[in-house]
Amino acid sequence: MSRAVVFAYHNVGVRCLLALLARGVEVPLVVTHTDNPNEDIWFASVARIAAMHGLKVITPEDANEAEVLAAVQAAQPDFLFSFYYRQMLGAALLKSAPRGAYNMHGSLLPRYRGRVPVNWAIIRGETETGATLHTMEIKPDAGAIVDQMAVPILPDDTAQQVFDKVTVAAEAVLWRSLPALLDGSATLQPQDLAQGSYFGGRKPEDGRIDPAWSARTVHDFVRALTHPYPGAFADLPQGRLRLWQTRRAAAVDNMPTRAELRLLGDQMVLACPDGSSLHVLSATLADEPLTPDNFRGRFSAQTVTLGADIPA
Template structure:
């Protein structure tokens, strides 16, 4: 079997390697040029292609006539998309003899659209996963082929969950490929009425509102913790980014209130705490000041501001 693969990021690298391990000939890979303004903390599909001697291209526009010609020349049995960042035109998808399939980082139909892992963490989900599905004209709307779930623990950051989803994507593809290659691709319903769609997120979306409940602030910190842009506030002209927080148990609330009253931020026993809009507390476990990782004690100069 022969495949054309659209891929980027860690999921792109791992799923590309799964195809090779299952004996699929990858005649062409379509990937992205790295953005010099982006924090590139993930593996390179282009470098993987160089390592394995696979032809790859990095077109700016997946709708270009040139790319369509390249895909047609490859005569793919399958087209796969693994964390490629653009929607693929229906005309291109139809070039695959046995179908075109995408790996999405959620348990569809929940969290269709952009950055699904970050949205799942922000909304306090306790589970997400990876879904292989047919590609269609609408994003993440085709029939489900296979899914693998992973847990989201209470203090997991989006990056930690992403690492789990990478493994889930690899397992999902590895387990279902034999059936697909034998012509028995599963087709399960993807009922969009039972799901949700979300757009992209901007760095400004990480601004902290301390009037919100502690759980919501904690979820925001987890959602955008490094290597993402971070949850932040601005004090005295400096940008203060929270790298990690932890919810303080409700049972400890009364003792903190007796000692510190309605004080918004304070040190207690060498630990830095913040009081949120619902009266509950977060322990701040790491900060960056103007994007530089510093000791929590560096926060002292802001406490009287």
């Protein structure tokens, strides 16, 4: 029986850990994170699933500290797997498993290497993404590809909806890859990194809407950052406006030079400088619901221009 130490977190971590166990891989050690109390924990718990299966679990602050390396080496793994673990694993850890270290990444590598690949793919208007199992190197997400699977990004899909698809793809990729990995027959495909780019992490402040964007760009931005993420926003004198759900709509009259939030009958519409618009289906202003019914009372107007808040 093959043995694997697993570094894992989030839904992908849960499903891939379960796939390993279902394939008969012995897991003597699981390394995961302690949940951050300041984070919206909307995803499943690797620690809880590991405990249900009687697996040893540790939650170090630094995965590369000497005590973790010693624990991994003591587990005598054949393989090391990282499934949405949030820290880079150093050279000593990668060398601790004689049959290789493998990572599951939430994109179709070599595209969207780096952090939060699902959110970035939606922000940039992609129509598909996926999951890729690859060998781990010191350079992030650069190792040879074992297998990958694509999933569609529909025009109104949110990041959570796409992430759910990527989770299924990750489980399927690992499930079908494991027999060849375990018997040594897997064929690896080196990445051509020139065909992709590296993307960094995102902070809540990165959710600021540029009032010069087209309606499509704003729509993609909103659905990439909506719940359970902090949301796309613009700061107004009345408070922070957050757009949580939009739908692309028809061209608008009186095309603005900066995006304008307009009350048109019983609908809120964001008119954009490219002449297109969005129906605003869910929004908050200063953390309170903003609706067509209370629009005039919140703004004392039927049109509000976004953009005075954009930093130079």
